[in-house]
Amino acid sequence: MEYTPARQVLSKYFSQEIISKLEEEGVKSLYPTQLLAIKNGVLDGENIVLSAPTASGKTLVAGLAALKHLEEGGKVLYLVPLRALASEKYKEFKKFFGAFGYKTVLSTGDYDSADPALGKYDVIVTTNEKADSLMRHSAPWFPSLTLIVADEIHLLGTEKRGATLEVLLTRILMSEDTPQLLGLSATIGNLEDVARWLHAKPVKVDWRPVVLREGVYYDENIFFADGSTRRIDSLGNSVLSLTYDTLRESGQVLIFSPTRRAAVAEAKKVANISRKFVAEGSKRVLQEASRKLVSLHADKLTHELAELLLRGVAFHHAGLSGDAREIVEDLFRAGHIKAVVATPTLAAGVNLPARRVVITDYRRYNVELGYQESIPVMEYKQMAGRAGRPKFDKEGEAILIARSFEEVEYLFKKYIYAEPENLQSQLGSEPVLRSQLLAVISTDEKIRSMDMLEKFLGRTFFAQRYGTFGILPLARKNLEKLIAGGLIEEKNGVLNPTFLGKRIAELYIDPDTALEGIRLFKEHESLEVLGYLFLVSKTPDMTTIGVRRGDYEYLEEVLEDRGREIPYQVPQDEIEYEFFLSYLKTALLLEDWINEVPEDSIVEKYDVGPGDIYSLTQTAEWISFSLSQIAEILGFHEHSVKLSILSKRIAHGVKEELLELVALKGIGRVRARKLYEHGYRSIYDLAVADEKELLRIPGFGPALVKAIKQQLKSPVESQEEVEGERLEEAEQINLEEYFGV
The missing domain is CATH 1.10.150.20 (5' to 3' exonuclease, C-terminal subdomain)
Structure with missing residues (x-):
């Protein structure tokens, strides 16, 4: 396909010197995606929400828009939902913008800082949560931003993190000098709604550099959406048959499995096929990668991965350590491993295309509801979008697996022919709204009256979709709770945060986390370490680990022996009791960690991965630190000191005697x-x-x-x-x- 020469279009916006450098960086022609975005004014300062398939050139649209701002003396903030994606974009932008003399920086984590040093950089890549935290701390460089890019903007509709992005963008929309906004996504059902909310132009592109063929596999045949059929040699297993068919034609395959356990099991089966396709030149690299993994982590899960790498296959899920996941991604991109079996989290994260994508199951077990449910169409589209490697494949295939002929028709109708679901605001959730209300009142002096608060809520995506009728009564109810908790004061219609309320907002924790800590501080002069860890595990900010049937006896023995250390009554309700044991199990994992139990032993004992340990300890460290700050403010000195020491122990995984070292x-x-x-x-x-x-x-x-x-x-x-x-x-x-x- 012939593409439009970049010089022909960009000469209106950039000097010849910049265009020559762009060509040196590989930008010699423009995709239809980039042309349409430019036509709609992305380089003229227009707000744009761009919906285009994976690998169709959205990142370069952002890169060109950012370069235009930098050349004019501006500053750019690039938002992503996940740390892994932030790291990927940082590497890409550091090289790209560095060629023009601009500095790029990555900033994630540490939610109690304004990070003034970030002001020295031209392009700041960060997560939505970190950017929200920076705004709460009134980062001095924030007003100098001239372009904000919200990548994967469809995550606005996700339950846990969507409200953060919504409130962040709403506050930006209400700022005095609103920067240019650019939203990027591969899948937005109600693109016009999102664009209208952001005062932006909706731009939808269906073009892909690699043709995507979607189909359903059943009974040794792939039935494609275009009406064609392809027969596959059967190996007695659907996944193995599709994998072998891909690898023997020099392709790579990305297999999505519904659970971590299933992903590991599937990878072990695939290894019997993939090992035959490992190139001689790849064997040394894979051996080095395997040795590196074993030297980094001693747990069984990582050792299983290291063994599989030698056979040209890997599994990929959040239980793996960050360095292990990165090694898998780099090896797959370089073509050294031929197949990756992943959980769907990969589809929403880093860019990892493959010749063929196989979705093994369209059902997912919902732990909270206790039954299997169908995955959303948007999730399917995200996974399918990974099919097709630009510059390597003429076409990519996304294949669903059916278990009956009736299911073939169902999968076509349910997923392949369907449009992604409309994005829904998450501000209608009471605890979510309460946290966000405290944040905006505490950190934005313009929103200190009911009138201004109503105006703010009226500017949200929630109001864009449903009006303010549903959210205003809920906001008033939440304000009453914040006032009763001593976090906000109301006098003559003016809302002011207390010192405590402002600090809680700055610490980036749920108000209920703080209030639960305060309640215990008042009831107990001091707690044992396990008591503090149980408190941390019970807070709404903490993720807990599930309880298996085999855990009950062990956990109940701990309760019998050490129940006095836990500042809570054991609940009688069966469901509440299971939650209680989950908090206890999480607290015991953290206790083992700070008592220097080896990582591999923790992995084995609690049925978690190194990545889970990292995630749990990072969150627990932050909650402990935040609670220590709150205790100090309120004069609970002993609680403050103990929690401060605990947070440091969690950060390093050591006994107190090693903190100095x-x-x-x-x-x-x-x-x-x-x-x-x-x-x-x-x-x-x-x-x-x-x-x-x-x-x-x-x-x-x-x-x-x-x-x-x-x-x-x-x-x-x-x-x-x-x-x-x-x-x-x-x-x-x-x-x-x-x-x-």
């Missing part, structure tokens, strides 16, 4: 324990230690010992230097740095 860079929980066991129990001990003696400790080489000594000699850095260094460290290690390939 793990404060050093390069010293984690394992190395700190080795130092302690060899008699180095403080910073002073290390400062006066002989380097030759330190080198005798297993795992302490010359470079590490030198780095430790250098830290102890260095003068205290300025806050700005520390912040800048932290931002630079945000860049993820890529495959080349791992293996030198």
